[in-house]
Amino acid sequence: MKVxxxxxxxxxxxxxxxxxxxxxxxxxxxxxxxxxxxxxxWADALAIRRSVAVGTLYAVIISVLVIAGALLGPGLxxxxxxxxxxxxTLARQIDAGINSAVRELSEVAPAIRRLLPxxxxxxxxxxLDRSPGEPGDLFEHVGHLFLLMIxxxxxxxxxxxxxxxIIALAMNRLPSQHxxxxxxxxxxxxxxxxxxxxxxxxxGLAVGALAALGLWAVRVPxxxxxxxxxxxANVIPFVGPLLSAAAAGLVVVLTPGQGLAGVGRVVVLFLVxxxxxxxxxxxxxxxxxxxxHPALLLGSVVVGSHALxxxxxxxxxxxxxxxxxTVRLLVEHRRVLARRDLRQQTITPT
Amino acid sequence: xxxxPVPRWLAWATDPEQLRRAPFLARSPLFSGLPRRLLARLAxxxxxxxxxxxxxxxxxxDPGRALFVIVEGAIEITRATGQGVYVLNTLGPGxxxxxxxxxxxxxxxxxARVTTAGKLLILYKSDFDGLMxxxxxxxVVVMRNLSRLLALYARNSPVLVTDADPAPRSAxxx
Numbered sequence: 001m002k003v004x005x006x007x008x009x010x011x012x013x014x015x016x017x018x019x020x021x022x023x024x025x026x027x028x029x030x031x032x033x034x035x036x037x038x039x040x041x042w043a044d045a046l047a048i049r050r051s052v053a054v055g056t057l058y059a060v061i062i063s064v065l066v067i068a069g070a071l072l073g074p075g076l077x078x079x080x081x082x083x084x085x086x087x088x089t090l091a092r093q094i095d096a097g098i099n100s101a102v103r104e105l106s107e108v109a110p111a112i113r114r115l116l117p118x119x120x121x122x123x124x125x126x127x128l129d130r131s132p133g134e135p136g137d138l139f140e141h142v143g144h145l146f147l148l149m150i151x152x153x154x155x156x157x158x159x160x161x162x163x164x165x166i167i168a169l170a171m172n173r174l175p176s177q178h179x180x181x182x183x184x185x186x187x188x189x190x191x192x193x194x195x196x197x198x199x200x201x202x203x204g205l206a207v208g209a210l211a212a213l214g215l216w217a218v219r220v221p222x223x224x225x226x227x228x229x230x231x232x233a234n235v236i237p238f239v240g241p242l243l244s245a246a247a248a249g250l251v252v253v254l255t256p257g258q259g260l261a262g263v264g265r266v267v268v269l270f271l272v273x274x275x276x277x278x279x280x281x282x283x284x285x286x287x288x289x290x291x292x293h294p295a296l297l298l299g300s301v302v303v304g305s306h307a308l309x310x311x312x313x314x315x316x317x318x319x320x321x322x323x324x325x326t327v328r329l330l331v332e333h334r335r336v337l338a339r340r341d342l343r344q345q346t347i348t349p350t
Numbered sequence: 351x352x353x354x355p356v357p358r359w360l361a362w363a364t365d366p367e368q369l370r371r372a373p374f375l376a377r378s379p380l381f382s383g384l385p386r387r388l389l390a391r392l393a394x395x396x397x398x399x400x401x402x403x404x405x406x407x408x409x410x411x412d413p414g415r416a417l418f419v420i421v422e423g424a425i426e427i428t429r430a431t432g433q434g435v436y437v438l439n440t441l442g443p444g445x446x447x448x449x450x451x452x453x454x455x456x457x458x459x460x461x462a463r464v465t466t467a468g469k470l471l472i473l474y475k476s477d478f479d480g481l482m483x484x485x486x487x488x489x490v491v492v493m494r495n496l497s498r499l500l501a502l503y504a505r506n507s508p509v510l511v512t513d514a515d516p517a518p519r520s521a522x523x524x
Contacts, residue, residue, distance in 0.1 A: 041394055044368060044394040045368075045387075045394050047364050047365050048365060049364060050365065167397065168397070168398060171398075171399045172400055177405075177407075177408070177412075180407075180408055180412070180414075180415055180416050180472075181412070181413060183397065183474065184415035184416060184475065184476065187474045191477075332413075333413055336413035336456075336457050337413070337457075339457050
C-alpha cells in the first residue's frame with residue numbers, strides 16, 4: 001500500500017516537473033478566466049448555455065481587439081519601431097551621460113573611479129546582451145509569445161465553460177460535514193482574488209489611458225508606447241509607477257528641445273496620475289479587495305521579486321492577500337469553535 | 351424569462367439547469383417577491399450537492415456559512431439539550447434551512463441530518479453578500495422575508511426561562 005502510494009506521488013511529481021512549462025500559461029489563463037467570469041455569470045442569469053456564452057464572448061473580444069488594432073495598431077507599431085531603431089543611439093547617449101557624471105564625481109572623490117570605471121558602457125552592454133542577436137533567438141521568442149497567445153485563451157475557455165462542473169464534482173466527493181466550511185473558505189478567497197484581478201486590470205487600463213493622454217498633451221514622444229508601458233507596469237505596486245515615470249523621463253531627457261522643463265512636466269504628470277489613481281480610481285477598482293498593510297504590500301513585492309523575478313512581483317500581492325484572508329478565516333473559525341465549546345459547557349448537566 | 355417557454359429554435363442555446371433552478375427558488379418563502387431578473391441572478395450563485403441518508407449537513411455549534419434549499423429528499427433538524435436530542439422540524443423539497451447564517455456569524459443552533467436521499471442547493475454567505483452589495487432590492491426583499499420567518503419562529507417557540515432563581519428586584523429597579 002505504502003509503495004503504491006509513494007509511486008503515485010512520485011509519478012505525480014514527475015508529471016508536474018515535466019509540465020512546469022505550463023505554469024505561466026495556466027496562471028495567465030486563470031487570470032483571464034477571473035477577468036471574464038462576470039460576463040459569463042451574467043449570461044448564466046439569462047439561462048444561456050455556458051459554451052454558447054463563452055464562445056460569443058470570445059467572438060466579441062476578438063472583434064474588439066481587431067477594431068482596436070486597426071485604430072491604434074498603426075500608431076503603436078510606428079512608435080515602437082522608431083523607439084527600437086533609436087535604442088542603440090539612446091543607449092550610447094545614456095552611457096555618455098553616465099561617463100560625464102562619473103568623470104565629474106571622480107574629480108571630487110577619486111575613490112569613485114575604482115567602483116565605476118569610466119567608459120564601462122553599462123547601458124549599451126545591457127541592451128545589446130539582452131536583444132535577440134541570432135535569428136534563432138528571435139524565432140524562439142516569437143514562438144513562445146505565439147504559443148502563449150494560443151494556450152492562454154484556450155485554457156481560459158475550458159476553465160470558464162467547465163469550472164462549475166469541476167466544482168460540482170469536487171463538492172460531491174467532499175465529506176458532507178466539511179462541505180460548508182471548506183467551500184465557504186474557497187468562495188471567500190475566490191471572491192478576493194477575482195475582485196483583485198479585475199480591479200488591477202481596470203486600474204491598469206485607466207492609468208495607461210491617463211498616462212498616454214497626459215504624455216501626448218505635454219508633447220512627450222511615443223505617448224502610446226509609454227502609456228501602454230505605464231498601464232502594464234502599474235500591475236506591480238510601488239515599483240511600477242516609478243518605472244513608467246522613469247521611462248518617460250528618460251525619453252524626455254534624450255529628446256532634443258525638451259530639457260529639464262520637460263522632465264518637470266513628466267514628474268508632475270505622473271504625480272497627478274498617482275494621486276488620481278490612489279484617491280479616485282483604486283477605490284472603485286481594487287479598493288474593496290485589498291486590505292493589506294502598506295508594509296506587508298511592500299514586503300510581499302520584495303519577497304516575490306527575489307523568488308520569481310517580475311512574475312513574482314506581479315503575483316506577490318494576490319498571494320499575500322490570500323494568505324492574509326486564510327489566516328483571518330482560520331482565526332474566525334477558531335473563535336466560532338470556542339463559542340461552541342462554551343455553549344456546550346452551558347447545556348451539559350454537571 | 352423562465353416563466354415564458356423558450357422558443358424551440360433557441361433551446362440548443364439555453365441551460366436547462368438554470369431554467370429549472372430559478373422558478374424552483376421563486377417558490378421558496380425566503381425568496382418570494384423577488385423579480386424574475388434578480389431571482390435568475392441569485393440562482394447562478396447556488397451550488398448543488400447530492401446527499402445520502404444519514405449524512406450530516408451541519409452540526410449544532412458548527413460555524414454557519416451557508417443557506418441550504420432542499421431540491422429533493424428530506425432533512426431532519428434536531429437540537430441537543432441537557433435532557434436529550436429533540437427533533438425540531440422535518441423539511442422537504444422547497445424548504446430552506448440555515449438561513450440565519452446569512453445574517454450573523456454565530457455557530458449553528460441545531461443539527462441538520464439527511465433522512466431521505468436528495469439534492470440540496472447551497473448559497474454561501476460571501477456570494478450572498480456580494481450579490482446584495484450590488485443589489486439593494488435583493489437585500490431588502492430577502493431580509494424582509496427573513497424577518498417574517500424569524501418572527502414566525504419566535505411566535506412558535508416556547509418562552510424559555512434562563513434563570514431559574516432570579517434575584518428579587520428592589521422597588522424602582524427597571
